[in-house]
Amino acid sequence: MLIGKLNIDNPVLLAPMAGYTDIPFRMICRERGAGAVYTEFVSSEGLVRGSEKTNDYLVFVERERPIGMQIFGHDPDAMAESARLIEAQFHPDIIDLNFGCSVKKVVKRNAGSALLKDLPLMQKIASAVVHAVRTPVTAKIRAGWSRQSIVAVAAAKMLENEGICALTVHPRTAVEGFKFPADWKIIAEVKSQLSIPVIGNGDVNSENDAVRMFRETGCDGVMIGRGALADPWIFQKTNELLHTGQCSAQGSILGRIELCQHHLSLEVTYRGEADATTMMKKWYRWYFRGIRNASSYRERLVRSHSLSETQEIIRELKESVCADPA
Structure with missing residues (x-):
């Protein structure tokens, strides 16, 4: 899978997860086949303020590469400046824009999935960041804010037009959180409309789920979060199952x-x-x-x-x- 000029051999990725995707766990997942890993998401405002705690979340070791760093915020200028700071200090392989987090403290700041209610502002943020850095810029979205406002395809097309190199789609709404099954048909619909890589996410708890997501949606990659907490071998097992039809017994x-x-x-x-x-x-x-x-x-x-x-x-x-x- 190509994200900009970055080639990812195994398109099964570790999702950024607050409180979990620190250096040790990222290394564990890379050792077990994750094609790329992400740091915990960070506030653009915290980065611009020079918060030492925020910067600490972005520290990594070279053998983790390829590594992505995810930022959230609502101000285009702050998002662009934080991306510049990240690129200059950390040189990540990917800078990811979080338009999917539904946690209250993020949404209250008009960030994360709140931006699914304001696509013009999302567009300004994406444009500002893409023009601020040379690093490939990607984004993550949900299906929409609520079932009454499914905007995944519209948001995806807009983000591609603004120069986003790849898009991760979590096919639940912000209001749903994680309460209902993920609607993988939304991933397939987005994939059918875009030329950039589309990465599916949601309800992938085993290597069989991951392979099924590839086949049912046509997605280019799969991003795994909670499924990797329960089984860090899931990346290698998925890759084996995709290429050989079987996988070795791991995780005893x-x-x-x-x-x-x-x-x-x-x-x-x-x-x-x-x-x-x-x-x-x-x-x-x-x-x-x-x-x-x-x-x-x-x-x-x-x-x-x-x-x-x-x-x-x-x-x-x-x-x-x-x-x-x-």
């Missing part, structure tokens, strides 16, 4: 525990022991899903405040699984 119970240990070691490397122990607590429910008697280990891990204790509890769980693999 033991494999997930070992990946959890690897994830912890990466967190220690990039955050230090204290922060790593805290940051890992949200991950245990994903790594230990479906493991018999794992709840007691999870509870102990959440209460743990030291790296050595955390490592020991995970070792105990691994030994328990090895002793009783059933």
Whole structure:
């Protein structure tokens, strides 16, 4: 898949997710076949103000490439300036415009999916950013603000005309959030109208879902969010299934525990022991899903405040699984 001049070998991408797509998890997904990864989205206003916290979200390591950085905001000038700052400081492979986030604190600022109610302003933002940088600029949209205002095709055509290099479509409305099934027909409709790559997103929880999205919508790529939290191997498995019709068994119970240990070691490397122990607590429910008697280990891990204790509890769980693999 070509995004501008950037060639992405495996068109199965990791979506930007606030609180999750940090350096360690992005590295884990790249190691397991993700064709590109994205940092957590950041506020254009925060970047222009020089917020150190905002900048910290954009730090990455070279072996993560290709990497995208997603910005949100409502002011065309601030969005353009933040894109220039990102390009100058971080040199990402992609700059992505968020027109899809439906979180209240973003929508209240007339950003994210709120812009689906104001396509002229969306157009001004897209034009300003595209003309501000040389980096390929992409965008992510939803189907529309509500079922009464499905604007995906109109927004997509406009964004392509403004020079957007690729478009990700999440086929739910902002009002729906994640409450209803994603309507993949909207992705197919957008794809039929555009010449730039269209990336589908929504309700992809397995490699079979990903392959089905490719086949049912004709999309050029698939972007996976929550499905990757539950199964970081999903990128490699999707690629294998697409090209061979089958995929190797990965993500066994033991494999997930070992990946959890690897994830912890990466967190220690990039955050230090204290922060790593805290940051890992949200991950245990994903790594230990479906493991018999794992709840007691999870509870102990959440209460743990030291790296050595955390490592020991995970070792105990691994030994328990090895002793009783059933």
